[in-house]
Structures are given as structure tokens and as C-alpha cells.
Amino acid sequence: MGAFLTVLSLLITTGLAFLFLPQTLHFLGEPIGYYLGRPSRARRALLLDRVAAEQRAYEIEHKEDRKEEDDWEQIERATVGSAANGAGADRDWHGIVGFFHPFCNAGGGGERVLWAAIRATQKRWPEAICIVYTGDHDAAKAQILKRVQDRFNIHLHSPTVHFMYLTTRHYVLSSTWPRFTLLGQSLGSLILAFDAFSLLVPDIFIDTMGYAFSLGLCSILFPRVPTAAYVHYPTISTDMLDSLKTGGQGINAGAGEGYRGMAKQLYWKLFAKLYCRVGSSIDVVMTNSSWTQTHIKSLWGPYRNRRNKTIDHDIDIVFPPVAVEELEEAVPVDEASERKRGPYLLYIAQFRPEKKHQLILEAFSTLMKSRTIFPAWPDEAPKLILIGSVRDDDDAKRVYSLRLMAHELKIKDNVEFVCDATWPQMLGWMRRASVGVNSMWNEHFGIGVVEYQAAGLVSVVNDSGGPKLDIVVDIDGEPTGFHASTAEEYAEGFRKALSLSPEEMLAMRHRARKSAQRFTDGGFAEKWIQNMDRLVRLQISRNST
Incomplete structure (x- = not known):
């Protein structure tokens, strides 16, 4: 000690x-x-x-093996920088x-x-x-x-x-x-x-x-x-500091009011200054x-x-x-594949508080209560699939709470939890689903959203952060998905996505896939x-x- x-x-x-x-x-x-x-x-x-x-x-074990071909494009030495004398940095480093x-x-x-x-x-x-x-x-x-x-x-x-x-x-x-x-x-x-x-x-x-x-x-x-x-x-960010104000978003929304709130604001500002100092010391x-x-x-x-x-x-x-190339190869997007998809909403995210699974359950409950009939699936009810890794006991308890919530909202028969899914399992759901969901406020990027697009899913994402600014953007002047913030807006986004005509749906899937090509492994x-x-x-x- x-x-x-x-x-x-x-x-x-x-x-x-x-x-x-x-x-x-x-x-x-x-x-x-x-x-x-x-x-x-x-x-x-x-x-x-x-x-x-x-x-x-390793060499003894694999001496008979042929060298595997890379799935991503080869990188030319000339594109990776130069040493002081103009030559590429030493490959034998x-x-x-x-x-x-x-x-x-x-x-x-x-x-x-x-x-x-x-x-x-x-x-x-x-x-x-x-x-x-x-x-x-x-x-x-x-x-x-x-x-x-x-x-x-x-x-x-x-x-x-x-x-x-x-x-x-x-x-x-x-x-x-x-x-x-x-x-x-x-x-x-x-x-x-x-x-x-x-x-x-x-x-x-x-x-x-x-x-x-x-x-x-x-x-x-x-x-x-x-x-x-x-x-x-x-x-820490300016958005976090702003969230302390009344009407802010995030888990600290409105926490900056009163004397305790003023103290919290001062603490965050001092921490931000320290964070900036540390950031100045980093080389790359x-x-x-x-x-x-x-x-x-x-x-x-x-x-x-x-x-x-x-x-x-x-x-x-x-x-x-993002495994864009692999998804494009593994998940077809054409008229034949459309017949294999159902009114399924897919949310791939770790079971952490900031992923706001509760918001999606509420939105899905609102959608189900509307009893909307979707022309493409007149005899099939929508289904919500939640896929995520469970890191520890806290995550396991969170999944249990979400199951209870689905039961209380009377949607448990239309909600499926898939914990610690393998890649083949996720591919299977991407082939069957029609809509991809993301609900984290100010998601820094959103790899899962790119995976949705590469698989041709129509995305309904939070109106903030990377999904808004970088990913679910217009392609060729046309949308690749929908943005939402509240449970009601998400429910409306789900309804719009599932209500698209077969021609509109397929066209949006192709635009989404085109958008995803900006985020390849290569x-x-x-x-x-x-x-x-x-x-x-x-x-x-x-x-x-």
C-alpha cells in the first residue's frame, strides 16, 4: 500500500x-x-x-502454405511518407x-x-x-x-x-x-x-x-x-460543457444549475485546460x-x-x-435478395448506457402500437434485433434490464437479443434485415452504421455526430437514410423506412452502399x-x- x-x-x-x-x-x-x-x-x-x-x-508449420492474398488493396511504398533523404521509411524497421x-x-x-x-x-x-x-x-x-x-x-x-x-x-x-x-x-x-x-x-x-x-x-x-x-x-468537449445547461443532452443534461452545478462547470473547465495541455505533448x-x-x-x-x-x-x-468489401460480397443487394428481407430493425452496438437501447425500445413500442401495415410485408409484424457484446457483469445486468423493459412494453415477442454474436451471425441478420438503427447522441463515428450501409440497410440514426456529418449523408442528391433524436422521431423514421415502395427501397439501398465505399479497410x-x-x-x- x-x-x-x-x-x-x-x-x-x-x-x-x-x-x-x-x-x-x-x-x-x-x-x-x-x-x-x-x-x-x-x-x-x-x-x-x-x-x-x-x-x-510458424515457418515450419506453414512452409507448405501459399501466401494469402490481401483482401484490401496493396499499399505502395511511395504513398507512405518519406525519410529525410526522400526515400521511403525503412521497411526493415x-x-x-x-x-x-x-x-x-x-x-x-x-x-x-x-x-x-x-x-x-x-x-x-x-x-x-x-x-x-x-x-x-x-x-x-x-x-x-x-x-x-x-x-x-x-x-x-x-x-x-x-x-x-x-x-x-x-x-x-x-x-x-x-x-x-x-x-x-x-x-x-x-x-x-x-x-x-x-x-x-x-x-x-x-x-x-x-x-x-x-x-x-x-x-x-x-x-x-x-x-x-x-x-x-x-x-471532454464543448458539447459536454454545453450539456450542463438546462435543455442539454447526454447523461449530465441540466447538471450545471445551482451552486453544485456552478462548481461542476468550474471543475470541467479546469479539467478541459489540463486535457488541452496533455494533448499538446502528443506527436501524431x-x-x-x-x-x-x-x-x-x-x-x-x-x-x-x-x-x-x-x-x-x-x-x-x-x-x-469497416469490412465494406466483405459485406458487399457477402450481402447481395438486388431484386432477388429483397425477397429474403423482412421488416426487421437491426441495432448493432455494445450494451453500454450511452448507446440508448431504452430509447429504441420505446420507439419500437410506439411503432408497434400504431399497428401500421407495411405494403411490402402485409402479413408480417416488424421485429427488433439487438446485437452487442457483453463485456462484464454490468453489461449482463444491463441486458437483463432491457429484457424486462421489453416485457413491460409488451413487445418482448418482437424483440430478440443476440449477445456476443460471431461475424457469420451478424452477416445472417444483415441479409435478412431492412433497417439499421443507431441511437447514441454525438456518436464519434459509427462503424456499425457504415456496416449497415455496406449491407444495403436503410439507416435510422441519431441526428448528431459522425452518423449525421460523415455517414448518413445525401448521395447523388438523394438520401441514404433518416435522422432522429426522440423516441417519436425514431418511430417515425422506422415507419418511413419500412413504408418505402420496393423500387424506392432498392434505390436507397444502392445509394447507402455507394456511401459506404468511402470507409474501406484499404x-x-x-x-x-x-x-x-x-x-x-x-x-x-x-x-x-
């Missing part, structure tokens, strides 16, 4: 120094980092030996890339980004080693990689993927910090990052979950290690949508400009990878490698002196 309190006090001091004493912080950080990195050298040697052994075993993703086995859209990023890195730098810092102690390497294949159909080269198991993941859970949750979880990420660096200090450190403070700590302790953030969602920043980019630019941009960075080039949009891989190439060149440059 004493050692823990020492570390905790150090990290709290580090966080405060980020805000008030950046020069002192860096002066103290390097000696601490040097001391922390000493045991890492021995672990690094052991890791290299293990990789070599696994590679030899063999450093260690650390991916900070404590919940890597969750099976959501953020995890698809992680695994697609590792796959792209392996293709471009086959000699590099990718390690994932995770708290999923209940899953061995083989289990995790098997789940990646089953859930995302992503095949990784096993010998050069390894996992570092963290023991302090509970410090980033909201339940650990019932008060001052934002600050608590951020400090918790410092503890978690300290845990990670105690296991192994990588050559490049990338956060793919949104723990920006972990990158700040890395830049202080190990200034030679380039850092990168793939930002799915800003930890990628965002998953134009909505996220706008918010990150407004928060981090001014601080990064003070470090003589060019913001327009510095904060890049890298749309998440497009993500190319953009990822452009940014990864910057990190590799930074690493080479910083360690050549």
Missing part, C-alpha cells in the same frame, strides 16, 4: 505539473523514466527471443510498437481499429513487433486472436503480436471514481500507463482508446519515444471523424500551435476501417501507414543522436 501511495502521489503531482510546471515536470521525468526503463531491457531481450522462437515454429488498449478483447468498433492498425503495421513493417497493453487477464493470446478472427475477420501474424497484461485496469473504471470521474479516470490512466511501462518500454507508444494522459506521461518519462493518439471521442494525432477532428482542433490546436506545429496537417482524419490502412511512417521516422531520428 505504501508503494502504491507513493506512485499515486507522484502521478497526481505529474498531472498538476502538466498544468502549472511543465519545465519542472520534464526536468524530473527523464531520470524517473531512465530508472523505470532499466528492468525493461531484460524483458525486451526475452520478448525478442520469444518472437524468434514463435517465428521459427524492427522496433517495438506499443498499443495502449486495456480493453482489447471487448469486440467493439474501437477494437476493430486496433486490430486493423496492427494488421496494417505488420504488412508495412513485417520485422516490427506489436505489443498490446491489456487488462484482459481471462484471455490468452490464442483466445484473443481467435476472437479477432471470428468477430472482425482480421487475421494477424501471430509471432509478432504479443500481450502485456496490466494489473491496474480497475483504476480507469468509472465505478472506481464515483466522484470527480473525469479526473479520476485520467489519473487512473496514469497509473495504468505506469504499470505498462514497468512491464516494457516500447519504441513507439500509441493510445487507441482515448487515454491521452498516458501519452503525456510517456512524453515526460521517455522523450525519445514518439507518441500517437487515435481519438475516437474527446474526453489521428481522429476518426470530422466531428471529432473539429473538437480536438478546438481543444488541442491552440496549445499545439504554440509548439510550432502546423495544425491543419497535424490532426488528421483517419476514418475507421482506405484506413493507407492513412494509418502514412501517420505510422511519421512515427517511425521520428523514432529513428530521435535515437540516432
Whole structure:
């Protein structure tokens, strides 16, 4: 306990120094980092030996196999950046890339980004080693990689993927910090990052979950290690601050009223300033949508400009990878396939509070009470299918509560829950469903919505965030879906979608599929490698002196 309190006090001091004493912080950080990195050298040697052994075993096992063809387009070396002399960055670079993703086995859209990023890195730098810092102690390497294949159909080269198991993941859970949750979880990420660096200090450190403070700590302790953030969602934003006002949206709507509310607003503003300071220390920043980019630019941009960075080039949009090509091949969209679809509404989302499953149940109940007869299915009632991963007991309890709600709304016979679905199961439902649903307010991007479009589903999504700005947009001057905010608006969106004539429905499906072609695996891989190439060149440059 004493050692823990020492570390905790150090990290709290580090966080405060980020805000008030950046020069002192860096002066103290390097000696601490040097001391922390000493045991890492021995672990690094052991890791290299293990990789070599696994590679030899792999080559023996697969010596008869032909090399698999990539599902996504090949990336030319010329498109992934240049070294100082104009040549492409060294393809034989063999450093260690650390991916900070404590919940890597969750099976959501953020995890698809992680695994697609590792796959792209392996293709471009086959000699590099990718390690994932995770708290999923209940899953061995083989289990995790098997789940990646089953859930995302992503095949990784096993010998050069390894996992570092963290023991302090509970410090980033909201339940650990019932008060001052934002600050608590951020400090918790410092503890978690300290845990990670105690296991192994990588050559490049990338956060793919949104723990920006972990990158700040890395830049202080190990200034030679380039850092990168793939930002799915800003930890705090102007929208969140606005939500505190009366009439705001989100779980903190209206919480800024009165003396307690004023104190909360002040706390959030101070935290936002600290968050901006941390963001200024990150070398490469990628965002998953134009909505996220706008918010990150407004928060981090001014601080990064003070470090003589060019913001327009510095904060890049890298749309998440979606299995568009695979879906187009697996799910036909034509007159014959229309006969196999039913009045089914499909919602693919993790069972988390912000996904607002309750709102969709209420909207579906309203639709059912209207007793609308849909011309395409005069003898078949609509059905709602909820597909999502269950990460822990909290998620399991949430699913149980949703089942009770469906029972109370008298729609349980028309609602089906599919927990931890495999990729083939989801493909099956995409072939049968007609409408795709998303109800999260300010969804940062919305991979599930792109999957709907690639499968030809007509989307009914929240009138905010990525689904509104980037995905469900007009194509050729015609809509690809509908936007909604309230239960009544969602019910109306469902009714409009299911009431389309067969000709209108098929035409909208084709427009949706055309829209989805902007978000392919290949497009993500190319953009990822452009940014990864910057990190590799930074690493080479910083360690050549």
C-alpha cells in the first residue's frame, strides 16, 4: 500500500505539473523514466527471443502454405511518407510498437481499429513487433486472436503480436471514481500507463482508446519515444460543457444549475485546460471523424500551435476501417435478395448506457402500437434485433434490464437479443434485415452504421455526430437514410423506412452502399501507414543522436 501511495502521489503531482510546471515536470521525468526503463531491457531481450522462437515454429508449420492474398488493396511504398533523404521509411524497421488498449478483447468498433492498425503495421513493417497493453487477464493470446478472427475477420501474424497484461485496469473504471470521474479516470490512466511501462518500454507508444494522459506521461518519462493518439471521442468537449445547461443532452443534461452545478462547470473547465495541455505533448494525432477532428482542433490546436506545429496537417482524419468489401460480397443487394428481407430493425452496438437501447425500445413500442401495415410485408409484424457484446457483469445486468423493459412494453415477442454474436451471425441478420438503427447522441463515428450501409440497410440514426456529418449523408442528391433524436422521431423514421415502395427501397439501398465505399479497410490502412511512417521516422531520428 505504501508503494502504491507513493506512485499515486507522484502521478497526481505529474498531472498538476502538466498544468502549472511543465519545465519542472520534464526536468524530473527523464531520470524517473531512465530508472523505470532499466528492468525493461531484460524483458525486451526475452520478448525478442520469444518472437524468434514463435517465428521459427510458424515457418515450419506453414512452409507448405501459399501466401494469402490481401483482401484490401496493396499499399505502395511511395504513398507512405518519406525519410529525410526522400526515400521511403525503412521497411526493415524492427522496433517495438506499443498499443495502449486495456480493453482489447471487448469486440467493439474501437477494437476493430486496433486490430486493423496492427494488421496494417505488420504488412508495412513485417520485422516490427506489436505489443498490446491489456487488462484482459481471462484471455490468452490464442483466445484473443481467435476472437479477432471470428468477430472482425482480421487475421494477424501471430509471432509478432504479443500481450502485456496490466494489473491496474480497475483504476480507469468509472465505478472506481464515483466522484470527480473525469479526473479520476485520467489519473487512473496514469497509473495504468505506469504499470505498462514497468512491464516494457516500447519504441513507439500509441493510445487507441482515448487515454491521452498516458501519452503525456510517456512524453515526460521517455522523450525519445514518439507518441500517437487515435481519438475516437474527446474526453471532454464543448458539447459536454454545453450539456450542463438546462435543455442539454447526454447523461449530465441540466447538471450545471445551482451552486453544485456552478462548481461542476468550474471543475470541467479546469479539467478541459489540463486535457488541452496533455494533448499538446502528443506527436501524431489521428481522429476518426470530422466531428471529432473539429473538437480536438478546438481543444488541442491552440496549445499545439504554440509548439510550432502546423495544425491543419497535424490532426488528421483517419476514418475507421469497416469490412465494406466483405459485406458487399457477402450481402447481395438486388431484386432477388429483397425477397429474403423482412421488416426487421437491426441495432448493432455494445450494451453500454450511452448507446440508448431504452430509447429504441420505446420507439419500437410506439411503432408497434400504431399497428401500421407495411405494403411490402402485409402479413408480417416488424421485429427488433439487438446485437452487442457483453463485456462484464454490468453489461449482463444491463441486458437483463432491457429484457424486462421489453416485457413491460409488451413487445418482448418482437424483440430478440443476440449477445456476443460471431461475424457469420451478424452477416445472417444483415441479409435478412431492412433497417439499421443507431441511437447514441454525438456518436464519434459509427462503424456499425457504415456496416449497415455496406449491407444495403436503410439507416435510422441519431441526428448528431459522425452518423449525421460523415455517414448518413445525401448521395447523388438523394438520401441514404433518416435522422432522429426522440423516441417519436425514431418511430417515425422506422415507419418511413419500412413504408418505402420496393423500387424506392432498392434505390436507397444502392445509394447507402455507394456511401459506404468511402470507409474501406484499404482506405484506413493507407492513412494509418502514412501517420505510422511519421512515427517511425521520428523514432529513428530521435535515437540516432
